[in-house]
Amino acid sequence: xxxxxxxxxxxxxxxxxxxxxxxxxxxxxxxxxxxxxxxxxxxxxxxxxxxxxxxxxxxxxxxxxxxxxxxxxxxxxxxxxxxxxxxxxxxxxxxxxxxxxxxxxxxxxxxxxxxxxxxxxxxxxxxxxxxxxxxxxxxxxxxxxxxxxxxxxxxxxxxxxxxxxxxxxxxxxxxxxxxxxxxxxxxxxxxxxxxxxxxxxxxxxxxxxxxxxxxxxxxxxxxxxxxxxxxxxxxxxxxxxxxxxxxxxxxxxxxxxxxxxxxxxxxxxxxxxxxxxxxxxxxxxxxxxxxxxxxxxxxxxxxxxxxxxxxxxxxxxxxxxxxxxxxxxxxxxxxxxxxxxxxxxxxxxxxxxxxxxxxxxxxxxxxxxxxxxxx
Ligand SMILES: Cc1ncc(COP(=O)(O)O)c(C=O)c1O
Numbered sequence: 259x260x261x262x263x264x265x266x267x268x269x270x271x272x273x274x275x276x277x278x279x280x281x282x283x284x285x286x287x288x289x290x291x292x293x294x295x296x297x298x299x300x301x302x303x304x305x306x307x308x309x310x311x312x313x314x315x316x317x318x319x320x321x322x323x324x325x326x327x328x329x330x331x332x333x334x335x336x337x338x339x340x341x342x343x344x345x346x347x348x349x350x351x352x353x354x355x356x357x358x359x360x361x362x363x364x365x366x367x368x369x370x371x372x373x374x375x376x377x378x379x380x381x382x383x384x385x386x387x388x389x390x391x392x393x394x395x396x397x398x399x400x401x402x403x404x405x406x407x408x409x410x411x412x413x414x415x416x417x418x419x420x421x422x423x424x425x426x427x428x429x430x431x432x433x434x435x436x437x438x439x440x441x442x443x444x445x446x447x448x449x450x451x452x453x454x455x456x457x458x459x460x461x462x463x464x465x466x467x468x469x470x471x472x473x474x475x476x477x478x479x480x481x482x483x484x485x486x487x488x489x490x491x492x493x494x495x496x497x498x499x500x501x502x503x504x505x506x507x508x509x510x511x512x513x514x515x516x517x518x519x520x521x522x523x524x525x526x527x528x529x530x531x532x533x534x535x536x537x538x539x540x541x542x543x544x545x546x547x548x549x550x551x552x553x554x555x556x557x558x559x560x561x562x563x564x565x566x567x568x569x570x571x572x573x574x575x576x577x578x579x580x581x582x583x584x585x586x587x588x589x590x591x592x593x594x595x596x597x598x599x600x601x602x603x604x605x606x607x608x609x610x611x612x613x614x615x616x617x618x619x620x621x622x623x624x625x626x627x628x629x630x631x632x633x
Contacts (some may be wrong), residue, residue, distance in 0.1 A: 261607050261616040263568025264447055268611030269511070274503055278453070279472070281499035292570040293461045293475075296498035303505055307425070310435035310460045312467030315493035316474050318456035321352035321441025323351035325473050325491065326459045327386065329466040330415040332357060336385040338417070339406070341371035342576040342588075343596035344390040347576045348419045351441070352388070358586070360384070363593040367538065369549070369603075370397045372595070373405035375564040380406055391433050393537075393605075394449065394515075394546035398428060399436035417441075421457070427511045427542035434460040439470070444501055445533035447609075449515070449546050450508050456497035473487075489566040514610035515545035521614060522548055522606065525621040533628050547572060548608035555604055558627050564625045570605045 285294060300344060301313040316322050326549040332603055333355030340349045342361035349359035363375040369392050375608045387406050390398035399416055406414045416437030421427070424442055434440040439627050444456035459470050477488030519539055533553040549572065552558050562569050576596040578588030590597065606620050 259616070259619060260566030261568060261612065261619050263570055263605075263607050263609050264609050266446055266451075268609055269451065269504055274507075276516060277502050277503045277599070278338075279486070281503065282496055285495050285499060289497055292492060294495040294498075296495045297493055297500060300493075300498040300502050301504075303502060304458060304462075307505060308434050308460065309432045309504060309509065310440075310462060312461045312464060314459045314467060314470040314474060315498060316457050316459060316470075316491040317493060318455040319441055319448075320347040321474075321489065322441030322443070322457040322459040323347060323417070323419060323421075324354055324489070325387075326417045326441040326461075327351060327355055327357070328473055329459070329461065329469045330386055330417045330438040332386045332415065332541050333416070335383070336379060339371075339376045339379050339384060339387040340577070341388075341390055341392075341596070342578045342593045343369060343573065343578065343599050345391055345421065345573065346577065346580070347421070348388055348390050351582070353399040356593060358383075358566040359583070361576070361583075361586075361588065361593060361596075363595045365598060366595040366598070369393065369396060369537075369599060370395060371402065373402045375593075376402060377405040377409040380409040380414070384410060384414060386417050386529050387440075388417045388419050389437070390419040390421075391426055393549050394426050394544035395537075396423060396428035396433050396542050397436075397539060398425045398430075400430050403437075415439075420460075421445075422448065422546035423544060424448065425508055426544040428544075435462050438463070439466055444497070445508065449512060449544055450501065450504055452497040452504075453500040454494065454497050456501060458493070505530075512544045515608055516543065518608050518610075518612060518617060519543070519545045519548050521617050522608075522621065525617060526550075529621055529625045531625055531628055541546060545608050547605040548628075549603050549605045549610045551599070551602040552604045552624075553602070554631070555602055557631070558624065559604060561627045562620075562623055565626075567620050567623045567625040568607055572605055573603075574600055576600050
């Protein structure tokens with residue numbers, strides 16, 4: 259039968275398409291293509307959905323992190339602690355504002371930044387830590403903050419990379435409201451995906467929100483007057499319109515992902531595959547990805563491909579070993595948990611359009627691989 263890793267059309271049925279087109283038609287009519295009314299409408303709807311008071315729509319998730327870092331008070335030449343095992347943009351955003359990313363290791367059980375590793379890297383120049391809610395699993399930001407502030411002996415800003423975690427909730431509150439500021443991505447494959455690039459930043463603090471609004475539009479609250487140098491990070495109204503049509507289904511989609519994860523857990527338990535380690539299921543996780551650790555991953559992934567089963571590797575090379583960060587002196591062996599994760603992780607189909615029969619096919623194919631080629 260074959261199982262695609264992802265199919266964008268799960269969120270584009272006829273009804274949704276018609277509603278998006280209607281909104282796009284309305285934009286053509288009103289003609290306010292930039293800074294049109296859809297932006298504020300979306301910001302208000304997202305704030306209510308997330309339970310975080312201030313939402314600032316912007317061009318994409320990468321840029322939202324730049325806004326979030328600057329509004330958290332991070333200045334050029336500061337150091338920002340970032341997990342080494344994440345998407346490039348987490349650290350890229352730090353470099354883009356003239357700061358140094360300092361790479362922390364992850365907890366091997368959760369794939370999330372290790373508070374102990376982060377605390378061990380605090381220096382006089384550290385002003386922020388960026389926890390990444392990787393794969394949609396919320397970081398315990400309170401524990402992280404306690405560890406790094408104890409090491410520093412002063413406040414350290416927490417800038418959440420919530421790009422993969424829209425709707426995720428931790429015991430202390432919603433992702434996006436756990437730190438000083440946060441950034442989210444609405445890249446089309448995300449849990450809340452646009453029909454192009456889009457993102458947004460969040461904060462509980464009205465002043466920081468105002469600063470992010472100014473920064474996304476060249477750093478001025480008033481047209482042609484600039485308090486600081488900002489950017490053109492505005493969100494397209496067409497994207498805001500698509501997101502407004504997708505948002506009402508997000509709860510249902512996130513629930514479908516969590517059901518998919520529970521089903522995978524049952525299937526793997528029944529199959530008894532020793533070579534595969536499934537992720538722990540935790541409340542508040544939104545399963546942007548369902549990621550297992552697999553022995554002989556390259557061979558397994560090739561085999562799955564031959565069986566028509568899609569899979570993906572997020573991420574094959576930790577950031578401290580990326581060529582662009584070579585001057586920071588990262589060495590193989592320095593962050594062993596990140597390096598091992600990069601060799602073992604495999605993401606399986608989890609998008610809301612994937613059904614139970616397809617998950618059965620995925621696990622049967624994995625089972626067949628290890629049965630044919632025992633270690
Ligand atoms: C963890 C993480 N941070 C940041 C980003 C950047 O988001 P965007 O692609 O919308 O710029 C992504 C997107 O994949 C991500 O997964």
